[in-house]
Amino acid sequence: MLKISLSLLAIAASGHCFASSESTSLPSGDIVYKINKNAQVSRVSLGEPMFSQNSRNLKNYELFEEIGLDRYYVIKTEGKSEAEIKAIYESLEKNSNIEHVEIEGVMRPSGYIPLNDTRDESLLFTSDHTGTQYYLNNTNPNGIFNGVDAKSAWKFNGGKGENADIVSMECGSYFFDHEDLKQPFVTIGNSEFNSGWGDHATKSVGIMTSQDNGFGTTGIAHEARQGWSGCSTNAIVSLADSLKKGSTIQLGMQWQINCDEISSSSCLVPPEWHLSWKDAISYAVKSGINFVMAAGNGGLNLDDPFFQGRFDRNSDTGAIYVGAMDTHGTPAYFTNFGSRIDTFSFGSWDVTTTAGDSRNEQSLYTTTYAGTSSANPIVAASVAVLQSISDEYGFSTTPEQIRTIIVETGRDQTGDHNKNIGTQPNLKAAIERLLSEFNNNQFLEWGHNDRLGNIGDVYVYENPYNGDTEYFRLTGLGRDKRYWYFPTDKSDNHYWTFLGTYEWGSNDRLGTIGDIYIYNNPYNGDVELFELVGLGRDKRYWYFPTNKSNNYYWKYLTDAK
Template sequence: MKVSFLKNRVTRTWMMGLCLLAAPAAQASSVRVLDPRLPTVKPTSPELEPETPVQRLVVKFHEGTRVRVRGGVLQVLSGERNLDERGRMARHGLSELKLYVDLLSALRVIVDVPRMGPPGRLFRQDELTLAERKRLAEERSGKEMADLDLYFEVPLKPGTIAADVNGLVTRLNALESVEIAYAEAATEPAWFGLDASGQAGTMSVGYEGMQGYLDEAPGGIDARYAWTVPGGTGTGVKIVDVEGAWNGSHEDLPRFFHAGGVQYNDTGWRNHGTAVMGVMVGQNNGYGVTGISHGAQVGHEGIAGQSIASAITRAALAVGKGGVVLLQLQAKGPRSTLDCTCNTSQCDEVPLEYWRANFDAIAQATASGVHVVEAAGNGSVNLDSPAYRGAFDRSVRDSGAIMVAAGTADTHAPMCWTNHGSRVDVQAWGEKVVTLGYGDLSSAGENRSYTGNFSGTSSAAPIVVGAVANLQGIANATGKGPLEPRALRALLRATGTPQASNTKQIGPMPNLRQAIPQLLGQ
C-alpha cells in the first residue's frame, strides 16, 4: 500500500469520524460499578533481543476509545460509544481530537512495517460475540474486562526479526491513545525434545503400568484413586488443547468434540499435540495408555490461522463454564537469564500471558468460570525477574490461570530448565512421561506410536489438566456444579505434594487423594 493511498483513506476516515461525533451516542441504562482493570505498563525500551523472530505486531487502543475496523480501515466510532466507555476513556484524559490525531499517527507508523497486509482484528470472533462475552464476564466477576475488539494485528513478513520493528513499536507506544504495542515472538511447544528411535511393533500392548504419574503420592497424582469416586474420570467435563496439531486417527484417542482453527502440517507439532492428548484422555481400552481424565470430552483449537489470543477465546467458548483450556505454548521474552546452561535453545522462553492480549483473553475466560492451565515454559528463567516489569507478579496482575512448572519424576525437584517463581502454582512430571506419539517406545506407524520420554512443561501441564478435570467431574457428580477457577487453583496448591527443597519455586504436585475430601467437605 502506498503512503499517499493510505493517507487518502485516513483522511476519509477522519471526515467520517467527525460526522459520527455529531450522531447521538448510545446511552447505557446504568453505569455499573466494577473493580477497575489493572493498568498496562508500557515498555520504555525494546523488549525483545534484535535477533528474535517475530510474527505479528499487536496494537491495542485504550479502553473506551471505540476504535474499530470498518471498510478495511481503522476508524473511531464515537457515535457508538456508551456512557461506560466514555468513563473509561476519560480516565486516560483523552479528547476526541487527541484520539484522531493518534490514530492518524499510528497508521503512518504502520506504513513502515514490513507487513503482509493491512491491520486487522486480532480476535477472530464477531464483535457481538466478544461484546456479550465481555458483559457476562464482568457481570459474573464484578471486574472490568478488556474490550478485545480494541486489539489489532499487523501480520509480518516471514523472516522478520525484532530489530526490524523495535523502533516502530517504540513510536507506537509513544502515542497516548495506544494502551500497548508490541511485537509478538514466534511460538513453539513447551517441550524439551525427544529421540524418536523406538522399536517397531505389529500389535498394541498396554503401557498403563509404566505411567508412574498415575500412581499414588508422593510419586504421582493418585489418579487411580480419583477414578473410584463418582465423576472422578472427568465425567461431563470438556477440555480443549490450544497449540499446533494433533493426530486424531491415533488408535488410543477418542473422537474430538471440537476441532477448531487450522493445524500445522508438521510431524513435530502433530506428535506433540498427540502426546498431550494421551496424557489427558488416552482411552481406557486395555491397550496403549490410560488418560488421567479418560471420561472427559476433548477437543483442540489450532493456531496456524489465528493469533494465540483469538484461539484462547474460541477454546473457552467451546468448553464453557467448568471446562478446561490448556495452553501448551511458549515464546521468547525479554532476555533475563544470566546463566542458561541446559536446554539452551529455549533460553528466555516465557509463558503466554506475558503478552497483554493473551493475558486479557485468559482473564476473561477465568472470569467466565473456565479453568485455564498454562505451561510455565522451559526458558530457565525466574519469572520474578525485573525484566518482566511485574507481568508475573500476582499482586500486580493475576489472570486466574493455573501456571505449571516441571519437576523431576522421582524427587519433584525443579528440572534445570523449568521456569520458576512466585507466579508458578503447581508442578508435575517434566520427564519420562509415557504417552502417545513420537514412537521411541514402540511404533507401527504414526497411528500406533508411543513414547516413554515426553518431557518439558508440555508433559507437566496436561497432568495438571487431568487433576483439574477429575476434580471438576467429581464436583459435577455431587451437585456442586462448576467450581470457581481461583478456588480450584487454591485447592491444588493447598493439598499437593510439596516440591523438593530448592531456591526455585515451582510449587507442589497435585495429590487427588488429599484434594478430593476437601472438595467434598469431608
C-alpha cells in the same frame, strides 16, 4: 515478509518482544497494540481489530469490554521490510493514545528432552503400558516421586472425567487416528496432522484422555471429551464463548524472548508474557474456564525485575501455571520457577501416545515425553477430574476454587525450596477437600435416590440393634451403581466405611481427614458432630470450636440426633 520457522526443536518455543525501542534484534511476527480506554480509534487507525466481536452475547460482551479486548489491534507484517516494521513500532510506542505495543513472535512446543541425559527415546508398540505410567499412581517404586493418585479418583462417580470437556491448545493437531485416542468433539484451526507440533499434541492428549481399553496407555481423565485448538488469542476467546463452564484448556506452548542480561541460555517464558494473550486468558477464566499452561523451560526466576511484574500475583489471571520436577520431586533444572507457579508434575520420561514423529503410526507409544510440556497435561487432566466430580455432585465451583483446592491439597516439592514450583496435585486429598467444603453439611439416609449413590457421600444410620446414631461414608457401589445395607456392628463392608463418632484425643490426636468426631460441648450442653478437615505439621488436630463454627482443623456439621 519475515519468515517464521515452525521446525520442532527439542527445546520448546521461540518468539520475541521488544523490551524497548532500542532493542537491536528484530523479532518475527505481527505488531499488536492496545489503545487507551478513551482514545479515538481514528488517531491510531493503522491496524485491524484483533478480536472478532461477532455473535457475542451481552453478558460476554460486557466482560470483553471490561478486560479491554475490544481495544486490541493488529498490523500484519507480511510484505514489510525490517526497517518499515521498526518504524511502525517506534511510532506507536510514542503515541499517547497507545497503552501498550509489542511484536509477537512464533510459538513452539514446551517440550524439553534433558540435554544432560544420554537415554535415547524409546518407542513402544501396542501392549499394556499402564504399569509405567507413574503419574497415575499414589506411591511409586525405586524412589520415584508420588503421582497424582488418579486411580483413587477413578473410584468416585465422575472421577474418570465423565462430565469434563478438555481442549488441548497446541499449534498443530494431535493424531486423530491413533488407536488409543478419541476423535475430537471440537476443533479450531487447521487440523491436518503434522509431525512437529502434531506429535507434541499427540503426547499431551495421551496423558489426559487415552482410552481405558486394556492396551496402550490410560489417560488420567479417560472418560472426558477431548478437543483440539490451534494457538491464538482469538481461539481462546472463541472457546471461552462456546465451551460449557468448567471446561479445561491446556496450553502447551511458550515464548522465547531476548533476556541476555539475566540468562545466557534460551529465555523461554510462559504464554502470558504477551499481554494480549494474558487478557484473552483472563477472559476465559472469568468466563468459567479452567486454564492450565506450561510455565516454560528457561530455568528462569519469573520474579526477576526484568519481567516487569508480568508474572506477579497482583496481575494474576486465575490461570494455573505448571512447573516440572525430576523423578524425585525436585525442580527440574530447566523449569521456570517463582511465586507465580502454582503446581508441578513429572517433567521427564513420561509414558504416553505418539505418532512416532513423521511415521504417522496409529499404534506407537513413547517413554520419553518431557519438559513442562509433559507436566502440563498431567495437571490439566487432574483439574478436569476434580471439576467432573464437582459437576457430578452438583457443586457450583469456580476456576479459582478448583485451583485453590488443587494447590492447597497437593504434595510439596523436595530439594531447593528457593525455586518454587508449587505443589504436585494429589487427587484423593483434593476430592476429600471438595466434598468436605461443598456438601452443604447434608447427611443422607439409606434408600435416598433409589440407592443410586455418589462415592464420598455421608449417610446417617439409626441402628436399631444398639440404639446408636452412626455415620457411614459411601465407598463402593454394585454393578447397577447402587449401594446395599449398612453393617450393624460399627464395621466396614464393600459399600460403606464406618465413620463412627470419634472423640477428641483418640489415637493421640493423629487423625484422618474426613473422619467424623463427636463433641459433648460443655458450653451449651449440645452433642455436636465435626468433620476433621485439617492437621498440623505433626499430623495432629487441635481443639473444636465451641460456637458451632469452623476452624482450621474442624468443620461443624450438625448436632447429633
